[in-house]
Every structure is written in structure tokens, then in C-alpha cells.
Amino acid sequence: MKAVVVGGGLGGITAAVALRAVGWEVVVLERAPEFGEVGAGIGVMPNALRALRELGLADEVRRIGTPRVPGLLRDPRGRVLVRVAQGSEHVVAVHRADLHRVLRSALPERCLVTGVEVRSVDELDADLVVAADGIRSGIRREVFPEHPGPVYAGATAWRSVTGARFPRDVEIGQTLGPGTEFGVLPLGDGRVCWYAAVVAPPGGRADDELAEVRRLVGTWHDPVPALLDATPPGTVLRHDVHELRAPLPAYVHGRVALLGDAAHAMTPYLGQGACTAIEDAVVLAALCARHDVATALAGYDRLRRPRTQAVARASRVLGAVGHRLRNPLAVGVRNVVVRAVPGWAVARGADRFTGWAPPSLSPDRG
Numbered sequence: 001m002k003a004v005v006v007g008g009g010l011g012g013i014t015a016a017v018a019l020r021a022v023g024w025e026v027v028v029l030e031r032a033p034e035f036g037e038v039g040a041g042i043g044v045m046p047n048a049l050r051a052l053r054e055l056g057l058a059d060e061v062r063r064i065g066t067p068r069v070p071g072l073l074r075d076p077r078g079r080v081l082v083r084v085a086q087g088s089e090h091v092v093a094v095h096r097a098d099l100h101r102v103l104r105s106a107l108p109e110r111c112l113v114t115g116v117e118v119r120s121v122d123e124l125d126a127d128l129v130v131a132a133d134g135i136r137s138g139i140r141r142e143v144f145p146e147h148p149g150p151v152y153a154g155a156t157a158w159r160s161v162t163g164a165r166f167p168r169d170v171e172i173g174q175t176l177g178p179g180t181e182f183g184v185l186p187l188g189d190g191r192v193c194w195y196a197a198v199v200a201p202p203g204g205r206a207d208d209e210l211a212e213v214r215r216l217v218g219t220w221h222d223p224v225p226a227l228l229d230a231t232p233p234g235t236v237l238r239h240d241v242h243e244l245r246a247p248l249p250a251y252v253h254g255r256v257a258l259l260g261d262a263a264h265a266m267t268p269y270l271g272q273g274a275c276t277a278i279e280d281a282v283v284l285a286a287l288c289a290r291h292d293v294a295t296a297l298a299g300y301d302r303l304r305r306p307r308t309q310a311v312a313r314a315s316r317v318l319g320a321v322g323h324r325l326r327n328p329l330a331v332g333v334r335n336v337v338v339r340a341v342p343g344w345a346v347a348r349g350a351d352r353f354t355g356w357a358p359p360s361l362s363p364d365r366g
């Protein structure tokens with residue numbers, strides 16, 4: 001059986017690895033001149049790590065990622081709102097480029113083709129087409145022409161990674177100010193990935209984006225100023241946040257499966273966009289290992305649509321009660337309420353999303 005994967009982002013590459021693991025012939029077509037990921041760090045949540053374990057890649061990701069550190073939610077003065085102890089399966093922050101490289105290392109070169117822009121599914125000779133062509137998916141437009149596509153989610157986000165290395169005790173953290181959020185993901189090698197998000201109209205650009213972030217959060221608690229000071233100027237990426245607010249009516253069409261942002265681009269507040277793309281890939285392959293393509297695709301839609309659309313909704317809600325709150329009174333009330341919630345209850349709430357476990361890729365294992 002042969003699959004063509006359109007798009008070589010984290011979702012597409014994982015799909016290729018997973019389908020090959022169940023014996024399919026796979027080719028990934030990527031329009032960019034080379035494979036790789038820009039961007040900064042990414043938190044690989046326990047749900048995605050379990051999926052990577054099915055592919056035999058979790059240990060390598062853990063090796064290059066953050067050791068176990070506590071998670072903190074704070075206010076801009078550094079007062080702790082919630083402290084989340086990490087369980088045995090913790091969030092592992094890695095550089096996106098490193099995660100992409102680990103995934104690519106599981107594929108022979110001949111599976112990876114760059115510089116090819118797919119214009120229509122009809123061009124592709126395959127039993128299965130995996131549309132992993134991202135939030136602006138052309139295949140989604142082709143198979144669901146009525147769908148309105150992505151919309152602006154109301155916030156712009158900056159991301160970068162420090163040049164300098166920090167001590168191993170930097171926590172995974174999020175700080176919520178009025179209309180603004182700052183997040184910290186320590187990488188395995190001591191560098192620290194940070195991101196900032198602010199409620200703003202779309203399309204804004206500054207001559208010096210690092211200075212813009214400093215203006216917003218430069219007086220916040222330690223280590224926020226130190227992280228910005230340690231960031232090489234010119235490395236700060238800025239993206240307006242978009243999402244597929246109107247849920248797709250199906251993730252499959254004929255022999256096409258939509259996967260990752262093509263199917264369910266979501267806001268980043270739960271840190272689950274790429275994680276759920278990785279889940280999609282393993283579920284699709286597990287179904288293809290057991291069934292004919294039509295049955296596998298029906299099962300993929302049935303299993304993936306409710307879960308990923310629920311994660312996307314929860315992420316949107318989290319943004320609305322998180323950094324999108326701007327009214328000082330509402331922020332104060334939110335902080336009092338959040339402080340009253342014990343860390344174990346937060347961990348249990350998060351478990352609804354991070355507690356997911358993949359099906360086995362091996363049909364013999366149920």
C-alpha cells in the first residue's frame with residue numbers, strides 16, 4: 001500500500017514514520033526547498049510522548065529535552081498562582097528543529113521530496129493521501145470548499161530561544177498579566193525557549209521585535225528580564241495566532257485524511273497543536289495496520305474529530321480566561337480563583353488532554 005503525505009511539518013513527518021512502521025510505502029512531498037522547522041521550542045506533552053513511544057522515538061526526545069522540572073503559573077510580580085508537580089510522565093520541551101530531526105532520522109532519504117507543491121489531490125497516485133499541509137491547507141480547500149478556513153484568534157505571539165545557557169533549575173512556567181502572557185520552556189541543553197502573547201489587532205510589526213517584547217514584559221519577575229537579555233537580537237519570531245474556529249464536518253474525504261493543523265489548527269494556549277498532530281499520525285497508522293483504507297479512514301474520523309475539536313475548544317476557553325482577560329477586576333478575581341485551586345486538581349484537569357494513550361501500531365497487541 002502506498003501513501004503520499006502532503007506537507008513535511010511535524011504532523012506530516014510523524015505520519016510518514018508511523019505509516020512506514022506498519023509496512024506502508026510512503027513519500028512526503030514538501031513545497032519548501034528543504035525539510036526542517038523554524039520556530040522555537042515546543043512542549044511535548046505526555047500524550048504526544050506516548051505516541052512517540054509507539055514509534056520508538058520517545059527515549060531520544062526525552063534525552064534531548066527538558067529534565068523534569070516543576071510547572072508554575074505566576075502573576076507578573078512572580079507570585080505563584082498554581083504550582084504543578086510533574087508526574088512520572090512530564091512535559092519535555094525540545095527545539096522544534098531537533099524534534100523534526102529526530103523524526104526525520106527514522107525515514108530513509110528516498111521518502112522525502114522537497115520543492116514539490118501539490119496543487120490537487122488528483123495529481124497524486126496513492127492508496128491514501130495524508131493532507132498535512134498546515135493551517136492554510138490547499139487540500140482542505142479542495143475537499144471542503146464550503147469551509148470558511150482559519151480566522152484570527154485575537155492575539156499576536158513572539159517566540160525565541162536564548163543564546164546563553166541557564167542553570168538547570170529554570171521552571172517550565174507561564175505568567176499571566178492583563179492581556180499579556182509570557183511562557184518559559186527550558187530546553188535540555190540549558191538554553192531556554194520563551195514566548196509572549198498579547199491581545200492585539202492582526203498585522204502589527206515592529207522594527208525591533210525584541211524591544212517590543214521588552215516594552216510589554218521587561219519589568220516582570222525573574223527570570224523574564226534575564227531571558228530577554230540573553231536573546232540574540234534578530235532571532236525573535238512574531239506570528240499572529242490563527243485557528244480553525246468553525247470545526248470541519250469530517251477529517252476524511254475519499255482516500256484523503258486531513259491531519260494536524262490542516263484538520264484542527266488551534267490556539268496555542270494548551271500547547272497541543274503539534275502534540276495532537278502527532279497523535280493523529282499514530283492513530284491513522286494503527287487503523288491502516290488493521291483495516292482496508294475506507295474502514296481505516298472512517299475510524300480515523302470517528303476517533304480524531306471529537307477529541308481534537310474538544311482540545312481546540314478548551315484551548316480557546318483557556319485563552320479567554322488566561323491572557324485575554326484585560327479588565328483589572330476580572331484579572332484579580334481570576335487570580336484569586338486560580339490560587340484557590342490545588343495543584344493536584346490542575347494536574348487532574350490537564351489529564352483530560354494529556355492522559356490520552358495511543359492504540360498499538362501492532363495489530364497483535366489489540
Ligand SMILES: Cc1cc2nc3c(=O)[nH]c(=O)nc-3n(C[C@H](O)[C@H](O)[C@H](O)COP(=O)(O)OP(=O)(O)OC[C@H]3O[C@@H](n4cnc5c(N)ncnc54)[C@H](O)[C@@H]3O)c2cc1C
Nearest residue numbers: 007009010011031118133134260261268271272273274275
Ligand atoms: C505561537 C505558537 C506556539 C505554538 N506552541 C505549540 C506548543 O508548545 N506545542 C504544540 O504542540 N503546538 C504548538 N503550536 C502549534 C504547532 O506549531 C502546530 O500545531 C504544528 O506545527 C502543526 O503541524 P503540521 O505538520 O500540521 O503543519 P505545519 O507545521 O504548518 O506543516 C505544514 C507543511 O506543509 C507544507 N505545505 C503546505 N502546502 C503544501 C503543498 N501544497 N504542497 C507541499 N507542501 C505543502 C508547508 O510548507 C509545511 O512544511 C504553536 C503554534 C503557534 C502559532
